[in-house]
Amino acid sequence: MPARRKTPPIPKIAPDLAVAFGARLRAWYRRNHRDLPWRKTRDPYRVLISELMLQQTQVSRVLDFYARFLETFPTIQHLADAKPKRVMESWEGLGYYARARNLHKLAKHVTREGADGTLPSDPAELRKLPGIGAYTAGAVASFAYEKRAALVDTNVARVLSRVFAPKLNPKRPADLKRIWAIAEQTLPRTGAAVWTQNQALMELGALVCTARVKRCGACPLRRTCKSAE
Numbered sequence: 001m002p003a004r005r006k007t008p009p010i011p012k013i014a015p016d017l018a019v020a021f022g023a024r025l026r027a028w029y030r031r032n033h034r035d036l037p038w039r040k041t042r043d044p045y046r047v048l049i050s051e052l053m054l055q056q057t058q059v060s061r062v063l064d065f066y067a068r069f070l071e072t073f074p075t076i077q078h079l080a081d082a083k084p085k086r087v088m089e090s091w092e093g094l095g096y097y098a099r100a101r102n103l104h105k106l107a108k109h110v111t112r113e114g115a116d117g118t119l120p121s122d123p124a125e126l127r128k129l130p131g132i133g134a135y136t137a138g139a140v141a142s143f144a145y146e147k148r149a150a151l152v153d154t155n156v157a158r159v160l161s162r163v164f165a166p167k168l169n170p171k172r173p174a175d176l177k178r179i180w181a182i183a184e185q186t187l188p189r190t191g192a193a194v195w196t197q198n199q200a201l202m203e204l205g206a207l208v209c210t211a212r213v214k215r216c217g218a219c220p221l222r223r224t225c226k227s228a229e
């Protein structure tokens, strides 16, 4: 019988380590981040569109689609009122069309009679909407509402596991839960700092600590990272 892999405990991050990690990461972000349009808005609808488009699609490709989609559907009400065919046409070229179908359903749901036409700010409420998973709920809560909400996507999972717990494998659901626990423990205290830190984690995963290469020499976390080379 093959030996069973021992499940590592949920990592405990010392508070002073979490503070130093966050401070370095946010300072790096302020100097190095890319100027992307969805980072200039706190409009929940715009944040949601960017997050859904960025799942499975590269930033350079999303830039065009994002601007065009918002010209066609400037508000969630415009989207809710649109014919399904028109929504799908606006998504053409981005692939993964379930995202567009769910987005349209979501727009209809939040603008239905009796609803107030806004996206909720609580991650648990966001997760009840069509097509919204744990990552997207955390992204809308922290990027639109500056809530103290964690988020973990592929890039963030890679960075957090390399820095704090290299034995965890983000592809295993049990390990991914542990990585979410690390993300929660390293959240800064204020919502504004959470906004920056979540953006920074994603940016570091995209530019410095990538799936293909670790640029440890240029990384702000190298002094605290358990995988630094």
Ligand code: SF4
Residues within 6 Å of the ligand: 159, 162, 163, 208, 209, 214, 215, 216, 217, 219, 220, 221, 222, 223, 225, 226, 227, 228, 229
């Ligand atoms: S020090 Fe290296 S491995 Fe650690 S987070 Fe930075 S780039 Fe990734």
